[in-house]
Amino acid sequence: MDKSQIIKEKLNLIDWCESLKGLSNDIWFARFKEGSWGIADVISHFISWDRFLLENRIPFIIHSEKFPVIKIDVNAINAEASRYARSGISKADLINDFVLIRKNLVSQTASIPDDRFQEPLNIGSSVTLAGYFSGLIEHDKKHMDQINAFIKSY
Template sequence: MNKRQIIEEKLSLITWSESLKGLADDVWFGPFKEGSWGIADVISHFISWDQFLLDYRLPFIMRSEEIPSVKVDVENINTKASLYARSGISKDNLINEFLSKREEVVSQIENIPAERFHEPIIIGKSRLIVSSYFSDLIEHDRTHKNQINAFLKDQNL
């Protein structure tokens, strides 16, 4: 993927997520299956990981610096995201927070020179190409988007 495609993919999730504002609360909070997350949890999850990207990845990518290895407690981040989604924040406010965070991510990506997307980055002991890193993040977005769309289809929405 090139820079423009990455930006378009990141922006497409903004447009799609705005369509979720009209959902009833039982659908918004309803689990995809017994004991699993619901839509609210996933949107909050996006916020948490976009913030991680802003704090621990993008500044180094932008400066073409080695990315320091950061101990990441994925379960803790995801649990906190789910708790936040169910803390009483309104659906519109949670979606708007996601939109704002994702726009911030896109703005940072736009500031990365196009040629940088073909260069390697090092994260701890891993080495990959910048565009591949973003492609992996987009695949993660798509997985959750498809999960939500499948759930909405099951709900006849």
């Protein structure tokens, strides 16, 4: 996947997410199954991980620096995302938060020179920047498919 396709895919999620504004609050907060997330939680999850990328990955990629050594507590980040989604924030505000942070992520990503997308990242494996972003896009699509299937079955 090249840079232009990565940008396109990251932007596509914005349009899809904005289409969710018409959902009722019942479906917005309904859990996919007992003890799991709902749509609001997933959108907040996108926000949390986009923020993580903006703070802990993109600046280091832009400046060709090694990623900082940090302890990443995936469960804590995801739990905080769920708390935020259910904190009383409105659906429109949560979606708008997502749109703003995703546009920022896309803007920062667009500033990375095209040729850098074929270079390996120093993250303990030989994945390229394009491969790294491809994995993030697959993650986005997995959740998008999950939400689309839930909406159809609701």
